[in-house]
Amino acid sequence: MPLTFYKKPGLIVYVTCGDPSLATTREIVLAAIEAGADVIELGVPFSDPVADGPVIQRATERALKQGTSLGQVLTLAAEIRQEAQSTGLIIFSYLNPILRMGIEKFCKVARAAGMDGALVTDLPVEEAGEYLRAMHQHDLAPVFLAAPTSPDERLRRIAGASRGFVYAVSRTGVTGQRQQLTEDARKLVKRLRRVTKLPIALGFGISTAEQFAEVGEFADAVVVGSAVVETVERNSGREAAAVGEFVRKLSTVSPQPSAIAQ
Amino acid sequence: MLQGTYSYLLQDAQGQIAPTHSVSAGLDYPSLGPEHAWLHDTGRAEYVAASDAETLEAATLLARTEGIIPALESAHAVAEVIKRAPKMKKSDVVIVSISGRGDKDVGILRENLKIDS
Numbered sequence: 001m002p003l004t005f006y007k008k009p010g011l012i013v014y015v016t017c018g019d020p021s022l023a024t025t026r027e028i029v030l031a032a033i034e035a036g037a038d039v040i041e042l043g044v045p046f047s048d049p050v051a052d053g054p055v056i057q058r059a060t061e062r063a064l065k066q067g068t069s070l071g072q073v074l075t076l077a078a079e080i081r082q083e084a085q086s087t088g089l090i091i092f093s094y095l096n097p098i099l100r101m102g103i104e105k106f107c108k109v110a111r112a113a114g115m116d117g118a119l120v121t122d123l124p125v126e127e128a129g130e131y132l133r134a135m136h137q138h139d140l141a142p143v144f145l146a147a148p149t150s151p152d153e154r155l156r157r158i159a160g161a162s163r164g165f166v167y168a169v170s171r172t173g174v175t176g177q178r179q180q181l182t183e184d185a186r187k188l189v190k191r192l193r194r195v196t197k198l199p200i201a202l203g204f205g206i207s208t209a210e211q212f213a214e215v216g217e218f219a220d221a222v223v224v225g226s227a228v229v230e231t232v233e234r235n236s237g238r239e240a241a242a243v244g245e246f247v248r249k250l251s252t253v254s255p256q257p258s259a260i261a262q
Numbered sequence: 263m264l265q266g267t268y269s270y271l272l273q274d275a276q277g278q279i280a281p282t283h284s285v286s287a288g289l290d291y292p293s294l295g296p297e298h299a300w301l302h303d304t305g306r307a308e309y310v311a312a313s314d315a316e317t318l319e320a321a322t323l324l325a326r327t328e329g330i331i332p333a334l335e336s337a338h339a340v341a342e343v344i345k346r347a348p349k350m351k352k353s354d355v356v357i358v359s360i361s362g363r364g365d366k367d368v369g370i371l372r373e374n375l376k377i378d379s
Binding site: 046047048050064069070071095096097098099100101122127 | 276
């Protein structure tokens with residue numbers, strides 16, 4: 001299944017699976033898809049989320065208290081795939097849970113679950129040899145992170161190893177919402193355009209329709225994570241409905257129909 | 263893999279890192295240096311454990327008998343010496359590396375040994 005963005009900018013939604021429960025995550029994801037998300041990043045909670053700010057840290061803690069595991073997320077993912085045939089689904093995880101399961105086994109199960117790809121937060125391209133072989137063998141798209149601090153040569157390497165899309169991180173630091181996107185974001189996307197033809201998704205810090213529209217001017221897709229996770233946190237008992245409303249508000253800002261297929 | 267390092271980890275079956283405890287700060291960590299992992303895997307080194315109690319006892323013994331206050335991390339090695347020495351000959355040579363000083367641990371020693379100030 002190709003990762004397709006049905007409009008410009010496309011919308012990628014991240015959720016921490018298992019917060020407040022796997023069953024609710026399923027509802028939340030389906031609501032986000034219905035509201036316009038093109039791709040869902042299914043976040044696997046990890047005990048040491050070094051790249052995440054307080055919102056996702058709290059969600060992770062809640063999910064881990066329920067015993068949420070990579071295996072359970074993959075099972076949930078397969079269920080979601082049954083109900084969402086044309087949405088891109090990516091497993092978003094730190095490396096250790098995947099290593100523990102075994103890279104080969106992870107890829108096999110992810111493929112069987114109908115996943116399109118994976119993003120491993122703390123796996124740099126330089127260390128990804130075994131992972132890339134397994135991902136390609138199982139027809140899964142490896143998505144990597146590009147940062148404003150990545151030198152051009154590294155951006156080229158990151159882009160070269162990426163499939164599906166390149167995830168450009170808008171700024172240094174951890175996940176979390178910010179009032180203003182920095183100029184780093186625009187510059188990074190410009191630099192990436194020189195080394196890749198893949199769609200470029202920009203994430204970290206985006207929470208408002210204005211930011212979504214602004215980013216949509218120069219990136220192919222926008223990733224919204226902490227803002228969605230916080231919406232879940234603040235709407236106990238009606239998480240899915242709240243996320244649906246939030247996503248709808250975001251994605252109806254730039255109604256430019258376009259298909260950036262990969 | 264934790265914090266960018268591929269090594270042995272205290273973790274559960276799902277790959278979640280386990281909480282840790284040690285009376286010594288330096289050992290209160292769920293992973294260990296990759297060199298140690300390598301030395302273990304190649305059989306060059308043998309790795310043993312000491313409890314908090316054994317460690318505190320060892321630190322105290324060394325301080326009282328030799329006037330050397332070891333770091334609590336290093337005291338774990340001293341604890342092993344105490345365990346092995348009785349099974350050795352007087353002519354055997356034992357080298358223990360006191361990897362750090364215990365000045366930093368005096369507070370912990372006082373607390374745990376309930377030494378009056």
